[in-house]
Amino acid sequence: xxxxxxxxxxxxxxxxxxxxxxxxxxxxxxxxxxxxxxxxxxxxxxxxxxxxxxxxxxxxxxxxxxxxxxxxxxxxxxxxxxxxxxxxxxxxxxxxxxxxxxxxxxxxxxxxxxxxxxxxxxxxxxxxxxxxxxxxxxxxxxxxx
Amino acid sequence: xxxxxxxxxxxxxxxxxxxxxxxxxxxxxxxxxxxxxxxxxxxxxxxxxxxxxxxxxxxxxxxxxxxxxxxxxxxxxxxxxxxxxxxxxxxxxxxxxxxxxxxxxxxxxxxxxxxxxxxxxxxxxxxxxxxxxxxxxxxxxxxxxxxxxxxxxxxxxxxxxxxxxxxxxxxxxxxxxxxxxxxxxxxxxxxxxxxxxxxxxxxxxxxxxxxxxxxxxxxxxxxxxxxxxxxxxxxxxxxxxxxxxxxxxxxxxxxxxxxxxxxxxxxxxxxxxxxxxxxxxxxxxxxxxxxxxxxxxxxxxxxxxxxxxxxxxxxxxxxxxxxxxxxxxxxxxxxxxxxxxxxxxxxxxxxxxxxxxxxxxxxxxxxxxxxxxxxxxxxxxxxxxxxxxxxxxxxxxxxxxxxxxxxxxxxxxxxxxxxxxxxxxxxxxxxxxxxxxxxxxxxxxxxxxxxxxxxxxxxxxxxxxxxxxxxxxxxxxxxxxxxxxxxxxxxxxxxxxxxxxxxxxxxxx
Numbered sequence: 165x166x167x168x169x170x171x172x173x174x175x176x177x178x179x180x181x182x183x184x185x186x187x188x189x190x191x192x193x194x195x196x197x198x199x200x201x202x203x204x205x206x207x208x209x210x211x212x213x214x215x216x217x218x219x220x221x222x223x224x225x226x227x228x229x230x231x232x233x234x235x236x237x238x239x240x241x242x243x244x245x246x247x248x249x250x251x252x253x254x255x256x257x258x259x260x261x262x263x264x265x266x267x268x269x270x271x272x273x274x275x276x277x278x279x280x281x282x283x284x285x286x287x288x289x290x291x292x293x294x295x296x297x298x299x300x301x302x303x304x305x306x307x308x309x
Numbered sequence: 310x311x312x313x314x315x316x317x318x319x320x321x322x323x324x325x326x327x328x329x330x331x332x333x334x335x336x337x338x339x340x341x342x343x344x345x346x347x348x349x350x351x352x353x354x355x356x357x358x359x360x361x362x363x364x365x366x367x368x369x370x371x372x373x374x375x376x377x378x379x380x381x382x383x384x385x386x387x388x389x390x391x392x393x394x395x396x397x398x399x400x401x402x403x404x405x406x407x408x409x410x411x412x413x414x415x416x417x418x419x420x421x422x423x424x425x426x427x428x429x430x431x432x433x434x435x436x437x438x439x440x441x442x443x444x445x446x447x448x449x450x451x452x453x454x455x456x457x458x459x460x461x462x463x464x465x466x467x468x469x470x471x472x473x474x475x476x477x478x479x480x481x482x483x484x485x486x487x488x489x490x491x492x493x494x495x496x497x498x499x500x501x502x503x504x505x506x507x508x509x510x511x512x513x514x515x516x517x518x519x520x521x522x523x524x525x526x527x528x529x530x531x532x533x534x535x536x537x538x539x540x541x542x543x544x545x546x547x548x549x550x551x552x553x554x555x556x557x558x559x560x561x562x563x564x565x566x567x568x569x570x571x572x573x574x575x576x577x578x579x580x581x582x583x584x585x586x587x588x589x590x591x592x593x594x595x596x597x598x599x600x601x602x603x604x605x606x607x608x609x610x611x612x613x614x615x616x617x618x619x620x621x622x623x624x625x626x627x628x629x630x631x632x633x634x635x636x637x638x639x640x641x642x643x644x645x646x647x648x649x650x651x652x653x654x655x656x657x658x659x660x661x662x663x664x665x666x667x668x669x670x671x672x673x674x675x676x677x678x679x680x681x682x683x684x685x686x687x688x689x690x691x692x693x694x695x696x697x698x699x700x701x702x703x704x705x706x707x708x709x710x711x712x713x714x715x716x717x718x719x720x721x722x723x724x725x726x727x728x729x730x731x732x733x734x735x736x737x738x739x740x741x742x743x744x745x746x747x748x749x750x751x752x753x754x755x756x757x758x759x760x761x762x763x764x765x766x767x768x769x770x771x772x773x774x775x776x777x778x779x780x781x782x783x784x785x786x787x788x789x790x791x792x793x794x795x796x797x798x799x800x801x802x803x804x805x806x807x808x809x810x811x812x813x814x815x816x817x818x
Binding site: 249276279 | 320583628698701718721
């Protein structure tokens with residue numbers, strides 16, 4: 165298991181001005197541990213000479229970072245205007261109740277995956293899926309569960 | 310002889326299943342070349358064999374394509390009306406080159422702009438960009454040459470080029486297509502900007518929803534490093550905040566801070582990233598520069614409409630039959646785009662509304678389809694071009710719900726710095742809900758207190774609530790620090806103006 169200190173050290177001296185490495189560090193910590201916890205915030209604050217409040221403020225601002233781990237696999241579903249125009253809301257409403265509850269798979273709303281001419285769209289990890297209909301979306305959710 | 314099949318490997322083609330189609334062609338003994346996307350998205354995955362197009366393909370279609378009996382043949386791609394009607398300057402290479410091939414790039418006129426800039430020098434380069442009439446393609450439409458001149462004039466040993474690739478607007482994907490399809494073009498544009506203003510380092514801030522663009526840009530920056538040296542480019546990844554597409558909030562994010570908007574002045578051109586003079590330009594602005602430098606400002610300025618010069622990569626999205634990237638000179642009307650180019654709705658039902666400019670853009674009914682794509686014409690109609698995303702809706706859309714969504718989106722994505730946006734958006738959602746339910750609002754406990762001399766004694770009727778919504782929109786428009794709070798009123802008020810029937814049955818009765 166990677167250590168937070170190693171991640172901080174790997175970014176040391178990369179940015180030519182102070183503070184600039186905080187987001188890249190947070191991305192790496194989030195990727196390695198699935199969340200940015202209290203311990204990590206303490207270590208990052210120490211490593212970058214920031215207050216814990218400053219680091220916490222940044223972690224809580226961005227949708228991509230979470231303070232507590234979530235064991236569920238995530239399906240990111242675009243629900244912005246272009247996907248709305250192509251019927252994403254009806255797809256969500258037609259999902260089995262169990263999938264809508266999000267007990268096993270987290271269906272996370274994102275606003276735009278940049279595939280707006282072929283929606284509704286979803287992303288799992290780095291894999292993108294377009295032209296979703298009810299069965300395709302249900303199959304994606306089921307594959308993660 | 311081995312047949313060469315060309316297929317896009319951009320995120321949209323992948324999402325439509327291009328890898329499985331590529332594998333099927335490879336299994337059939339073809340040489341598969343992965344190129345950029347032509348931008349005809351309804352045809353993806355689109356295969357090209359000797360200039361002939363086939364799409365949208367599934368792996369099962371490969372045998373018929375090879376046998377010459379495919380019903381999905383579209384003829385020569387270059388002659389397809391969707392392509393033939395365009396004037397592609399920024400997207401000249403779309404569909405034709407391998408994105409990460411330096412050879413392909415150089416063989417198609419790449420680096421000519423940078424070489425010109427190096428030859429003619431700083432002052433002449435800025436003069437060219439100014440003379441071209443190029444305006445910021447991110448939405449604000451600020452003249453690029455003036456911005457560059459300001460940074461060039463600013464004193465200080467350290468200056469930066471920041472490329473805004475936080476393309477968060479729904480219905481926009483042109484930035485993604487540049488980064489995934491022609492990454493060296495953006496790098497060349499940034500290198501020219503760096504040369505013009507005297508910057509040593511550049512950042513590309515890409516949203517985290519674009520992992521494929523991030524990967525391509527990282528690879529491209531490594532490959533192109535010797536060609537643009539001593540200028541250096543670093544790729545940075547956003548973290549899911551829409552507001553970071555606003556330039557000052559993006560700068561804060563790059564500095565490792567919360568992505569809160571800064572008050573202007575100081576302008577980023579004077580005090581930008583880490584307090585240094587900084588050029589912040591959108592991907593499309595920077596990607597337009599190499600063509601201008603290579604072919605001359607006059608030729609670029611000769612294209613366009615009014616004070617909007619050159620071409621605009623317009624993105625057709627939503628419920629449209631022929632969605633994709635359509636680069637054309639300014640001046641084309643909304644109606645031509647939606648009906649002629651886009652072919653109407655994908656569902657086959659009548660078009661009810663078209664939103665231009667992303668979540669902060671106004672909704673247009675068909676009666677406004679005469680509007681030409683032109684910054685001033687749109688501003689005059691209480692609308693905006695923004696990043697030129699066009700979302701088409703059919704007659705199934707509930708415009709009251711769309712107005713509510715605009716407020717809700719603003720509430721979710723507000724950075725929280727200024728009050729009109731942070732609180733106004735939430736109050737806006739509540740107001741629209743009350744208007745739509747027709748309930749009105751009774752006098753509340755505080756208003757009923759005897760010392761509240763100026764509080765209304767009667768409850769608010771729906772007409773009062775609508776006046777209040779318009780008032781709130783006015784406050785957000787003029788009181789917000791940035792375009793998020795400032796432009797959210799556009800979709801709300803345009804929906805209210807053109808589709809009042811969607812805000813409750815007896816509206817205005």
